[in-house]
Amino acid sequence: MANTVIGSTIVIDGEITGDEDLVVHGTVKGRVSLRENIIVEESGVVEANVETATITIHGTVTGDIAASERAELKGNCHVVGDIRAPRILIADGASFKGNVDMEG
Amino acid sequence: MGAASAPKDGLTIIGADIVVKGRVEGDEDLRIEGRVEGTIVLSQTLYVESGGIVVAQVQARDIVVSGIVVGNVQAENCITLHAGARLVGDLAAPRVVIEDGAAFKGSVAMGESAAGSAKNANVAKRPSRAPARTTTESRTVAKSPRGASKPKSESETRPKAKAEPVARPRVAPIRVAARDDDEVTVVVRHAEIATRSGKTAKKAAKKKAKNTPPRARMPKPGKRRISRR
Numbered sequence: 527m528a529n530t531v532i533g534s535t536i537v538i539d540g541e542i543t544g545d546e547d548l549v550v551h552g553t554v555k556g557r558v559s560l561r562e563n564i565i566v567e568e569s570g571v572v573e574a575n576v577e578t579a580t581i582t583i584h585g586t587v588t589g590d591i592a593a594s595e596r597a598e599l600k601g602n603c604h605v606v607g608d609i610r611a612p613r614i615l616i617a618d619g620a621s622f623k624g625n626v627d628m629e630g
Numbered sequence: 631m632g633a634a635s636a637p638k639d640g641l642t643i644i645g646a647d648i649v650v651k652g653r654v655e656g657d658e659d660l661r662i663e664g665r666v667e668g669t670i671v672l673s674q675t676l677y678v679e680s681g682g683i684v685v686a687q688v689q690a691r692d693i694v695v696s697g698i699v700v701g702n703v704q705a706e707n708c709i710t711l712h713a714g715a716r717l718v719g720d721l722a723a724p725r726v727v728i729e730d731g732a733a734f735k736g737s738v739a740m741g742e743s744a745a746g747s748a749k750n751a752n753v754a755k756r757p758s759r760a761p762a763r764t765t766t767e768s769r770t771v772a773k774s775p776r777g778a779s780k781p782k783s784e785s786e787t788r789p790k791a792k793a794e795p796v797a798r799p800r801v802a803p804i805r806v807a808a809r810d811d812d813e814v815t816v817v818v819r820h821a822e823i824a825t826r827s828g829k830t831a832k833k834a835a836k837k838k839a840k841n842t843p844p845r846a847r848m849p850k851p852g853k854r855r856i857s858r859r
Contacts, residue, residue: 530643531642533660537654542648543648556652
């Protein structure tokens with residue numbers, strides 16, 4: 527499993543770019559730009575502008591999200607920022623503040 | 631996918647196709663298969679796998695390198711360079727292991743002082759022990775003379791290198807008169823004498839030229855002797 531995992535005690539302050547799945551249990555600040563999937567787990571905190579194919583959020587995201595395929599906000603997640611994606615799913619229990627753009 | 635990635639503490643992986651620029655810090659093991667540029671501060675073990683590239687100042691408890699690292703590396707316990715590892719930079723750790731097949735360029739600071747400085751890395755103090763034999767190494771590497779007390783940022787490294795007796799001649803080649811370096815002081819004195827005596831000598835020469843004719847004369851071209859009256 528060629529996965530990238532950011533563990534719960536890890537803090538990355540800067541820029542993450544790449545071509546593979548990213549699972550965030552820890553903290554990422556700055557900018558994230560991937561062509562694959564991002565999963566922000568419950569303990570995960572992302573304070574960054576995110577650019578990706580799909581994003582699944584169980585944790586906290588502060589920043590604008592641009593997903594080329596899908597953005598999924600699970601229950602108990604906290605999202606502040608604008609979301610731009612063709613498909614956006616917001617589950618019951620999710621907290622979200624920001625604009626939604628599903629035009630593409 | 632979400633279910634498969636259950637929280638698993640103690641293992642962070644930066645995969646082969648990921649580039650991280652900036653600062654990475656944490657309290658768990660970090661495995662780098664991709665690329666990290668910037669700074670890494672870890673209280674556990676850092677693994678740089680083969681294929682992993684780290685261009686960063688690295689600080690961790692243990693560091694195990696099988697890939698490529700460029701930058702100063704500081705460990706509280708042990709630095710291990712496996713076969714296939716390539717590292718350019720200064721190492722500071724109580725224990726350093728370099729296996730056969732590892733490529734390394736830089737200086738090594740081992741032992742208790744290295745451990746102490748690794749722990750007190752934030753305090754920009756050098757340990758009193760400054761072995762002269764590391765100087766040649768450090769010059770060839772053209773980095774801070776010892777990675778031992780390496781602080782986090784380069785901006786901190788430079789002024790410290792200046793205060794270093796070893797590095798001083800490079801910074802101010804002539805003003806080292808504070809250190810009794812005979813050669814240098816002699817050069818300075820010579821310069822003073824030369825300027826002062828040069829002026830007086832010129833004046834004297836002018837006076838002489840006015841008052842007395844030149845004593846020794848050369849024969850005119852084509853003549854073997856000086857014609858005397």
